[in-house]
Amino acid sequence: DAGITQSPRHKVTETGTPVTLRCHQTENHRYMYWYRQDPGHGLRLIHYSYGVKDTDKGEVSDGYSVSRSKTEDFLLTLESATSSQTSVYFCAIGTQETQYFGPGTRLLVL
Amino acid sequence: DQQVKQNSPSLSVQEGRISILNCDYTNSMFDYFLWYKKYPAEGPTFLISISSIKDKNEDGRFTVFLNKSAKHLSLHIVPSQPGDSAVYFCAASENQGAQKLVFGQGTRLTINP
Numbered sequence: 001d002a003g004i005t006q007s008p009r010h011k012v013t014e015t016g017t018p019v020t021l022r023c024h025q026t027e028n029h030r031y032m033y034w035y036r037q038d039p040g041h042g043l044r045l046i047h048y049s050y051g052v053k054d055t056d057k058g059e060v061s062d063g064y065s066v067s068r069s070k071t072e073d074f075l076l077t078l079e080s081a082t083s084s085q086t087s088v089y090f091c092a093i094g095t096q097e098t099q100y101f102g103p104g105t106r107l108l109v110l
Numbered sequence: 111d112q113q114v115k116q117n118s119p120s121l122s123v124q125e126g127r128i129s130i131l132n133c134d135y136t137n138s139m140f141d142y143f144l145w146y147k148k149y150p151a152e153g154p155t156f157l158i159s160i161s162s163i164k165d166k167n168e169d170g171r172f173t174v175f176l177n178k179s180a181k182h183l184s185l186h187i188v189p190s191q192p193g194d195s196a197v198y199f200c201a202a203s204e205n206q207g208a209q210k211l212v213f214g215q216g217t218r219l220t221i222n223p
Contacts, residue, residue, distance in 0.1 A: 004153075031209050042116075042199055042213040043154070050209075058210065090153055096142050096203040099211060101153030 003027055004102035006091050012108045019078040021105050023091030025071075031095060032074040033058075034066065036087040037104075043090065049074055081109045113137045114202050116214035124222050129187040131217050133200035136181065140202040144211065145174060145185045148197045157198075158185070187219075195221045 003026030013019050023032060031050055035043040035058075045058030047066040055066050063085060067075045078085055086109045091102040115134045123129045133143075141162040146154035160167040160174045160183070167174050173186045187194055197218050201211040 033210075035213075040215055042114075042215040043201075043211075044213070045210055048210060059212075092153075094209075096205065096209045096211070097159060098144070098156050100156065101146075103153050104151070 004091060004093060004100060006089075006102040006105050008105060009103065010106045012110065013081050014110050015082060016080050019081050019107065019109075021076045021089055021091075021107070023074040023076070023102060025074075025091075025093050027093055027100075028071055029093040030071075031093060032068065033092040033099065034064075034074065034076045035090045035092065035101075036060065037090060038087050046076065046089075081107075083109050085109050111136075112215075113140075114200060114212050114214040116198075116200060116217050118217050119215070120218040120220070122220045122222060123190050125192060126189045129185075129190045129194065129219055129221070131185040131187075131198050131200075131219065133183045133185075133214050134181060135183075135202050137202070137204070137212075138181070139204045140212075141205045142203045143174070143176060143183050144201045144203075145172075146199045146201065146213075147194075148199065148216070154199060190221045192221050192223065195219060 007022045033048040034046040044060045049055045049068040065077045089105045092099040144159040145157040148154040158172045176183045197216045199216045200214045
């Protein structure tokens, strides 16, 4: 298994509060990604990183920001959580040919 | 605009028979295709992939077929086993710097004994 961990694994928060999810990898991989999974939508790309301090938006980036200050860590922040951001969030590392996913974070926004 | 579509939300197959999962895409710039398997409460795991220069790739019980003219790919699992029961996602990407994947909605496969 690729060395990818996510924290927390579960979180319940209230609308309007900030939330930060962490992805940590031990593979020293250049590319890292954040996806969300929702019923009927599969996995959708939120943001990705192609190096330290190099990030770009994905398909559903509104309401999210990211930071990558070290190769091994990729943080996803919900500045002011909304109920529409209730989802399962997956971090991934890899390339076009293969991406390896973390175990996911289940977020509930009340 | 859904660039990658899996039109069957679910599929039920008898153990030992062949499972065929289908995926259609609209973006002609896609040149790499992947299949992932996902169990509940776990992250997706990579199964098999195919480049657009090929039309078939095999790995054990899993075979992926690509029909570029129809913009269609399929995953064949034979023989199907109870442990194959999971949600299957197809994904596609363009050969450019971003290395991004676009996923279909998923198909829930159930293998019946």
